[in-house]
Amino acid sequence: MPARLSILMYHQVGDFAPMRGHRSTYCHYRRFAAQMAFLHRFGYRVLNLDQAGAALWGQDALPPRAVVLTFDDGYENFYQYAFPILQRYGFPAIVYLLPGLLGKPSAWFARDGRESPPLMSAGRVRALARQGIDFGSHGLIHVRLAEAEPALMRREVNVSKTQLEDLLGKEVRHFCYPYGSYNDAVVAAVEETGYATAVTCDRAAADSASNPWLLPRKAISYGDNLLGYFWKLRFKNNPRASGSK
Numbered sequence: 001m002p003a004r005l006s007i008l009m010y011h012q013v014g015d016f017a018p019m020r021g022h023r024s025t026y027c028h029y030r031r032f033a034a035q036m037a038f039l040h041r042f043g044y045r046v047l048n049l050d051q052a053g054a055a056l057w058g059q060d061a062l063p064p065r066a067v068v069l070t071f072d073d074g075y076e077n078f079y080q081y082a083f084p085i086l087q088r089y090g091f092p093a094i095v096y097l098l099p100g101l102l103g104k105p106s107a108w109f110a111r112d113g114r115e116s117p118p119l120m121s122a123g124r125v126r127a128l129a130r131q132g133i134d135f136g137s138h139g140l141i142h143v144r145l146a147e148a149e150p151a152l153m154r155r156e157v158n159v160s161k162t163q164l165e166d167l168l169g170k171e172v173r174h175f176c177y178p179y180g181s182y183n184d185a186v187v188a189a190v191e192e193t194g195y196a197t198a199v200t201c202d203r204a205a206a207d208s209a210s211n212p213w214l215l216p217r218k219a220i221s222y223g224d225n226l227l228g229y230f231w232k233l234r235f236k237n238n239p240r241a242s243g244s245k
Contacts, residue, residue, distance in 0.1 A: 003062040004205035005052055006233050009217040010071045012117060013082040016222065022112065023222040029081040035220070035229050039067060040089045044233075048092040048134055049174050049197055056208050067233070069093040070199060070217065072138060072176055073106060076118045079128065086133075093133060096176035096199075097125065099163040100140035108142050122167055129168055136174035137161050137195070144181040157189045173197070175213075187213050205237040 011025040013032045039046060045063040047055070055062035069086070071078055074097040086093055098119065101107075105116035120128075129135060139145065139156040140163075148156065157175070164172045173196040177186065180201025190198045190213050197212045204216035218232045 002207040002209060003055075003064070003066070004207050004237055005047075005056060005062060005066045005068065006205055007052075007068045007070060007199060007215060007217040008232075009199070009201065009219045010069070010082070011073060012075050012077050013071075014075075014077040014080070014117075019222055022114065024219045026222040027220055027224075028222060029085075031222075031224065032082060033085050034226055035224075036085050036089055036091065038226055038229065039091070046089075046091040049094055049136075051092075052206075053197060053212065056206065056210065057212065062208075065233075070176070071095045073142070074098060074102070074120045074125070074135075074138070075106065076120050076124065079120060079124055083128065083131075083133070087131075094136050094174060095120075095128075095133060096136045096138035096174075097164060098138050098140060098142055098178075099160050099167065101142070102167075106142075125167060134174070135164060135168060135172065136176060137164055137172055138176045139178050142178045144179050145177060145186045146181040146183040150185065153186060154189050157186070157193050161193055161195070174199075177201070182214075187211075203236065 010027055013027045013029050016026050016028055044065040044067050046067050046069060049068055052068050054060045074095050078095060101119050103121035105118055107116050109116040137160040140160045143156050145153050145156060161172050175190050175195040175198040177200055197215055199215045199217055202216040203218060206215050218236055
C-alpha cells in the first residue's frame with residue numbers, strides 16, 4: 001500500500017461564536033492551537049507542498065505521518081491567529097490567495113447572509129512571504145471555474161498566477177480550485193499554465209497514485225475536537241467528492 005499524505009484544508013482561524021451552518025470555513029483559534037500541538041507532540045511531519053511533491057512523485061520517500069497545511073482565500077485572521085501558532089512550532093503552510101480581492105472583504109459570504117471577513121492586503125502577503133509562508137493561487141475573484149465561460153476560466157487561472165508572481169517576485173507553483181469546482185477543461189488549463197499541483201475539496205488522503213492537479217484534502221472545521229481531528233488524520237483516506245465548501 002502506498003504511503004499516504006494528509007493535506008489539511010483550513011479557511012478562517014479566529015475567535016468564533018458557536019455555529020450550526022458553514023462550519024467547514026471556520027476553525028476556533030483554541031482548537032487550532034490544540035491541533036498544532038497534537039501534530040508536534042505525536043511526531044507528525046509537516047511538509048510544504050514542494051517537499052510533499054518530491055516525496056510523492058520524486059526521489060524522496062514520504063515520511064510517516066506526513067501532513068500539509070493549506071489555508072484557502074487568504075483571510076486577515078490568518079495573520080492574527082494562525083500564523084503565531086505556526087511560528088511556535090516552525091510549521092510550514094500555504095495560503096491560497098485571490099489577487100483580484102487583496103485587502104477587500106470576502107464578498108461571497110454575503111450571499112449566505114454572513115459577515116464578510118477581510119482578506120489580507122498585498123503588504124501583509126509580502127510580509128508573511130518574507131517570514132516563510134508559501135502562497136498559491138485561488139483564482140482572481142473566487143469564481144466557480146467549472147461553471148465559468150472558457151475565456152473567464154482561463155483568465156482566472158492564468159492572470160492570477162501572473163499577478164501573484166509580480167507581487168511576490170517568484171514563481172507561483174500551486175493552485176486551489178475555488179469552491180472545489182473543476183472539470184476536465186479547468187484541470188487542463190491549470191496544468192497548461194504551469195502549476196505543479198492543484199488541490200480540490202475532495203475528501204481523502206493523497207498518495208503517489210494521485211493526479212498532481214487533483215489532490216484531495218481533509219477539511220478541518222469548527223466542530224472538530226481532537227478525537228475527530230485524529231480520526232481524519234488516521235482514518236479518512238477513501239475519496240469523497242465535494243463540490244462546495
